[in-house]
Amino acid sequence: MKPSLIMLAGLAAAPIASAQFTTNSVVIYTLSWRESDAFGGPGGNGNGLVEPGEHALLQLAVSFTNQNTIGSFSPAIGSFTSGTIRGFGVAFLDLHGAGGAQGAWNVDCSFLGVDPTWDLIGCSGAGTPAAGGTQLLNLQMGQFPASGAAINPTNPVVAIWRGVWTPAVFSGRDVEFTLMPAVVSGGLHSALMIRIGTPPPVGVFCDAVFGSVRIGVGPACYANCDGSPGSPMLTVADFGCFINAFAAGSAYANCDASTTPPVLNVADFSCFLNAFAAGCT
């Protein structure tokens, strides 16, 4: 994977040891999610929890600071040591989940994965599931303009990548997915396109802020917090599960679906007890 990034981001064909770097701009990655169908289309009951039969559409937005200002870089390219920060260049990322993130990914590049405008390497840039679906590795996206005038200046790019995650287990909890530099990027995870006049633009690496997203997961029947099958479905384990979810601040624990802070309070305990008393069938 590394050669593709260098080739794409380093239009000067610089070897990795001399990749240009700037400290004058930072790339910011932001993750969001919503309930969806298995293909990222509308789906779910909209209660903020992924429940059996529902799926989570994750969406990546990318932006960068100090657009259209002067970015200094080193090492020099010929006589150039600076240029105009014009566009997002390249991202090379891993996504790691925690909190029970095992599951299935749909990053079918015919309708998910990288936005075609920012697709550099074809379907493999959409990411490869690993570790039981708790990880999605080697997300790659960006641009490779032929000239400075051709740099795509879109900032932010609100949906540069999309993927659908389906939990393997539906118990009441929050799962957190966090972006980080792709291990195989060798630390060269983010780049900008800088315009330096008549020569082609250059891809210049920079630092980044890596976002994360918390996804609420819930069982088919609310009181069955641990998602256990069979009978009795509701046991003391579900109380323990709810208390843990409450302590963790999970979306699941907001039983009464309140929206006024503090969202989690004693009313949610009462709500859970009522749901438990009502039973699950």
Ligand SMILES: [Ca+2]
């Ligand atoms: Ca739901």
Ligand SMILES: [Ca+2]
């Ligand atoms: Ca149970």
Ligand SMILES: [Ca+2]
């Ligand atoms: Ca509440």
